[in-house]
Amino acid sequence: MNKSTLGKLDVLSVFITWAILISLLSTLAYLKIFADPNSSAAILVYLFGAFFIAALCHAILAYFNRCPHCSKCLTIQGFKPPHPASSGSRDKVVWHWFSGSIVCIHCGQKVDTNGL
Numbered sequence: 411m412n413k414s415t416l417g418k419l420d421v422l423s424v425f426i427t428w429a430i431l432i433s434l435l436s437t438l439a440y441l442k443i444f445a446d447p448n449s450s451a452a453i454l455v456y457l458f459g460a461f462f463i464a465a466l467c468h469a470i471l472a473y474f475n476r477c478p479h480c481s482k483c484l485t486i487q488g489f490k491p492p493h494p495a496s497s498g499s500r501d502k503v504v505w506h507w508f509s510g511s512i513v514c515i516h517c518g519q520k521v522d523t524n525g526l
C-alpha cells in the first residue's frame with residue numbers, strides 16, 4: 411500500500427473513532443435520561459466494541475504513518491510537548507490532514523500528506 415493512502419486511512423480511522431466515541435457518550439446520556447433502567451444496554455456493548463476496533467485500526471495504521479523527516483509517528487503525540495513550530499496538537503494534525511500539508515508535531519517540519 412502506498413504511504414499517502416496509508417496516512418489517509420489512519421486519519422480516517424481517527425475520525426471514525428471520534429464519531430463512535432461521540433455516539434457512545436450520547437447514547438449513554440440518552441439511556442440514562444430516557445430509558446427504562448431494566449431495558450437492554452446491548453447497544454452500548456456494540457458501540458464499545460466498534461470503538462475498540464476503530465481505535466485498534468488507528469493504532470496499527472499510525473505505527474506505519476511516519477514523518478519523512480524524523481520518522482516518528484505523525485498521528486501519535488506521546489508524552490513530550492509538541493514542537494513549537496507545529497500547529498500544536500495531534501488533533502490539529504488529523505484535522506488538517508486532508509488539506510494536503512501538515513507540520514510534524516515532533517520535528518516541526520512541513521509534511522506533504524499527499525506525497526508521503
Ligand SMILES: [Zn+2]
Nearest residue numbers: 477480514517
Ligand atoms: Zn517529524
